[in-house]
Amino acid sequence: MLFYLTTCSVSRFLTEEPPVITEGNSDTQRHTVVDAWNHNDLLCRNYILNSLDDVLYGVYCSVKTTKELWNSLEKKYKTNDAGVKKFFVGKFLDYKMVDAKSVMSIIRDLLAEGMEINEPFQVAAIKLPPMWRDFKNYLKHKRKELNLEELIVRLRIEEDSRTSDAKTVT
DSSP: OHHHHHHTTOGGGGTOOOOOOOTTSOHHHHHHHHHHHHHHHHHHHHHHHHHSOHHHHHHHTTOOSHHHHHHHHHHHHTHHHHHHHHHHHHHHHTOOOOTTSOHHHHHHHHHHTTOOOOHHHHHHHOOOOGGGHHHHHHHHHOSSOOOHHHHHHHHHHHHHHHHHHHHHHO
16 A cells, blocks of 8 residues: 555655644645645545445544544554464464474474574474473583574484384384
8 A cells, every 4th residue: 555655646645744834825825735735635545545445444434634544554453463473472382292293394384484583492492292301301401502403403313313213113
């Protein structure tokens, strides 16, 4: 929408206040400036309203200026970004590993979500399945902190070792 309003040369009405008329201007100049501003503000407001769903149009059509409309829409719908981020954080924290799924694929899934959190937290928050208890204790008592890349290498080695042990047993 912002791109469209910029293309129509009315995006400035999203942030501008109505013009202030000074006493030094003639009445015709005052009316011309105010009328031009009101006309362009009306156009911009209606471009936005026209793009809304019918249900939302009914809610927002009574807003008087473009700036009020834009601020109201931003306040309502920009908060969804925070909701999405909270969802991904919750998904990451509730994540539990299972023996049936590859450790590496799970880490790739977490990184693919696009969450940028510091590496020590990522390393500490990874929950290993019950069968990995020995490796989990090894990580817990390790003196040197691992970064995510080092953890991935260690998990890959551990997973390969477990896979080869399972093949040897069967």
